[in-house]
Amino acid sequence: MTESLTASQDRIWQIVHQIPVGKVATYGQIANLAGMPSHARLVGRVLSRLPPDTRLPWHRVVNAQGKITNPTRQRQQQRLAEEGIILIHGRVSLRLYGWDY
DNA sequence: TGTTTGACGGACA
DNA sequence: CTGTCCGCCAAAC
Numbered sequence: 735m736t737e738s739l740t741a742s743q744d745r746i747w748q749i750v751h752q753i754p755v756g757k758v759a760t761y762g763q764i765a766n767l768a769g770m771p772s773h774a775r776l777v778g779r780v781l782s783r784l785p786p787d788t789r790l791p792w793h794r795v796v797n798a799q800g801k802i803t804n805p806t807r808q809r810q811q812q813r814l815a816e817e818g819i820i821l822i823h824g825r826v827s828l829r830l831y832g833w834d835y
Numbered sequence: 836t837g838t839t840t841g842a843c844g845g846a847c848a
Numbered sequence: 849c850t851g852t853c854c855g856c857c858a859a860a861c
Contacts, residue, residue, distance in 0.1 A: 739858075760844050772856060774843040779858065782842050797843060804842045 738835045742770060745778045753758035753794040756817045757833040758826055767835060778803075794833075 741797050745768040753759050759767075761774035769775065781792050782805075793813035801824060804810045811821060819831050 772844080775841070775856060776858075778842040795842080798845080802842085
């Protein structure tokens with residue numbers, strides 16, 4: 735049974751919305767929590783299509799290496815800094831800031 | 836209709 | 849540590 739893209743998109747939004755302030759989650763983690771293992775790319779694609787004025791905390795999502803792969807990484811880094819999350823050597827420490835669901 | 840492209844990730848050298 | 853390869857799949861060409 736196939737599932738509509740909007741349905742999975744809704745769940746992805748729902749999960750991202752739950753990431754606590756001051757914490758970060760990985761694309762793969764979001765995919766898993768949304769019930770779609772191995773679909774990290776889908777998460778990235780969905781986030782890339784968010785409207786500019788979205789209220790969703792998309793900046794709290796980084797890749798499995800803790801690196802920012804977002805085209806607007808400057809803005810994402812700024813937003814993370816505002817929450818106390820600093821990048822060391824270009825990456826976020828998942829050990830310190832990783833979201834334990 | 837076939838191929839390439841990504842806001843990815845894990846395995847491996 | 850870096851780089852390569854492969855699985856994944858909707859969207860753009």
